[in-house]
Amino acid sequence: MRFFLGSFFFFNMGVQTIILLSTTFAAKVLDMSQSSLILTILIIQIVAVGGATLFARVSNRLGNKNTLLIMILIWTLCSFAAYFVSNEFQFYGLAFFVGLVLGGIQSLARATYSKMIPATTSDHASYFSFYDITYYISVVLGTFSYGLVEQLTGDIRQSALVLAVYFVIGFVLMSFLKFDFKREKKLATE
16 A cells, blocks of 8 residues: 555656646747637546546456556656647647546546555545545645746756656556455456
8 A cells, every 4th residue: 555655646746737737838838828728628628538438448457557557657658748849739639648647547546545445444534534645745746846847947848857757656666566456356346
């Protein structure tokens, strides 16, 4: 559970920072208009519905851990790609891939964590309190580091690379996670 929460802490730093600051990135780097930013948000939200459904099916085949690893990898690639985005249409393409993994990673992370809670416990609230604390601290530190890197370097593109590092750390920690896949498949069929 510690490896999972550690992984979640890092990849959630990236996910939440992208959710909160992607429009700021687009406005500063690409000088996108307000209507273009609204279109970007619509693309992300519409694609997120299909992405969550797609990754739920992938999870049924490959298991939660492997599906989370795939999504973290896509997030990492999106962060690296953001560094090289140079026009509005590339940003729309990036928004498509962000939307693809946005809903899936949030719901699958919570579902995976709930499966890791011991079946014999009756105190689920305490376990989810740790999850929620990890979530909120990662939001604060992710957005803080994003702004700090931009302030220190004078280049918001460098902040996108820092987010990629967070995803890589989350990927490595998730890969060390030992999870009882037999129990997971049994729960899925019940």
